Amino acid sequence: MDTTERAASLRAGMLERFRERIADDVAEAMLTVPRHVFVPGVPLERAYGSGPVVTHRDAQGVPTSSASAPGTVAGMLEQAEVRPGHRLLEIGAGTGYNAALLNHLVGPDGAVTTIEYDPQVADAARSALAAYGADRVRVITGDGTLGAPEDGPFDRILVTAGAWDVAPAWREQLAPGGRLVLPLRLNGLTRVVAFEHSDHGLRSVSAHEDGFIPMKGIGAVPEQEVPIGPDRELTLSIDDERPVDADALADVLDSEPHIVWTGITRPWAWTQNVDFWLASLPGFCRVFVNSEAVAAGQLPRPKDMWGGSWGTFSGGTIAYLTARRTGGTDEMPIFEVGVCGLGPQGESLAAQVVERITAWENEAGDRVDLTIEAFARDDEAPTGDGHILVVVEKKDNTFIVRTTV
Ligand SMILES: C[S@@+](CC[C@H](N)C(=O)[O-])C[C@H]1O[C@@H](n2cnc3c(N)ncnc32)[C@H](O)[C@@H]1O
Incomplete structure (x- = not known):
């Protein structure tokens, strides 16, 4: 078996671990895009293993960039419901792997812009995307908290670094009917939340537990x-x-x-x-x-x-x-x-x-369904249905976490 065949077989094995949780289009993208091309020098078994592949660390050895675990990537894509023709913004290009998957999902009529904070990481993502043949993905070196207004509005915005707040730019650059998917930390608890516009702000349509490398730059709030x-x-x-x-x-x-x-x-x-x-x-x-x-x-x-x-x-x-x-x-x-x-x-x-x-x-017992709403700090948060679990005041937003039980 040559490398291409081995990689294809490992990709199929990688997918088996969560195939029943994802839609056909996400599965097809993950079977097609060669994850190992985005983590050069990493053994194939590890590139297609179940964990994240850390590519960069700081002086203390703390991971600063990685290809997220395949199950995490799949979960976010599932929440995002990307469709052909969509205009997409990703914050946190990392290895470029997710951007390549997004490029596959939006097809020739769509567009993908991805922003990476670390210039070295951004260069590596550009090279990997070119090596795979997805160089129409635009990789911007900069702070994703500001978004990319020149390429918006976006049908989907995916944030792949842990956020502490919803940046005003993401809300403004999200098209009507669009969806923002981000790992959001509220009182130290992280959920990957898919938000859509609501009458007064943003309202979650799904929320799952997962962990991410924290956001850097102007939106960074360390624990x-x-x-x-x-x-x-x-x-x-x-x-x-x-x-x-x-x-x-x-x-x-x-x-x-x-x-x-x-x-x-x-x-x-x-x-x-x-x-x-x-x-x-x-x-x-x-x-x-x-x-x-x-x-x-x-x-x-x-x-x-x-x-x-x-x-x-x-x-x-x-x-x-x-x-x-x-x-x-x-x-x-x-x-x-x-x-x-x-x-x-x-x-x-x-x-x-x-x-x-x-x-x-x-x-509540075991039946708690969470709904998370975000209201700009200047707006008055309306009361609503359900039992309020916690209200969290952040710099730009007030978040209300409710249970429908
Ligand atoms: C978990 S990795 C992203 C994984 C990536 N999507 C992939 O497919 O490989 C998180 C990335 O977010 C980047 N990042 C952190 N803060 C950022 C910011 N403010 N703007 C843009 N990128 C940021 C980090 O440098 C890191 O490369």
Whole structure:
């Protein structure tokens, strides 16, 4: 088998992992466009593996550009519903792979403009697109937060870096009836949201959980990390740069942890938007717990090990979600969810979080459908149907997250 045949066979294998979740046109594009051409020098097996392919890192080794995981790419294309003849804008050209897929989907009557912040990355994307024969894609080197008014309005805008807000330019350059798809971080929780224009602003038509490399440039708002304890036993990750009294939190480890169990048992992967339910708690954040502190019995394990466990802080007190195994099998273990409180008000803050989780269990259960609306900050946000989970004020927009249950 030569390289072309091997790549085609690996592409088919890559697609099998999520074929039933995507439409025929997206599948056909992903079977056609050779992903390996956009990650030169990477072994074929890795180019067609299930994970992202990191192509650039900063001085600390943190990824700054990648070809997103194939399942993530497919999910976004599915949400975007790109059609032949569409005018498209992509923010975050990266390797150029997604732009090539978009170019395939819009066909000869459509047009694709993609913007890349990092000039080196933009050059590599141009070369890869030319090598594949998709050089009619226009690659702009610049800050995608400003969009590309000279090429708009656009039927679809896809943002492939993690955004903290909806840039006014994206809303303005989105054609009537158009769709904006972006990974949006609200109170530290990221959903890939497909927005359409509504009477007053933007309203989501779908929202899925996924993770992305954060946006750079004028739209960048880094998450604030607050380390606690001599060995960083705890780290709070807070959505924005609001002032935090780190001195007040410094003594939080001096008191014994206080756990309140909820009586709620779930398989490990339990999320179902309960995170947004908790996101209205003042001080909502993600809490990372050092695994050595857990192994030493100093702190209870966090419910979620990798992305941080949901939690909240208030003054010198912290509460975070924990879990203990109560049954199930090794493939599908069942855990009871609890809340660990630390600091002078640990017990009452833990009880407050438990009350919120219990309300979620009673009112919503596993049936929470999210709708996210964005209103320009200057406009008054109208009230509407459904139960408001959280209202998040950003620089340019007010976001209202509702559940239809
Ligand atoms: C996950 S990668 C994009 C993957 C890409 N779509 C592909 O198919 O390979 C995110 C990219 O967004 C770029 N980026 C970050 N902030 C940006 C901004 N403000 N404007 C344009 N590009 C940006 C990063 O440099 C990085 O290359």
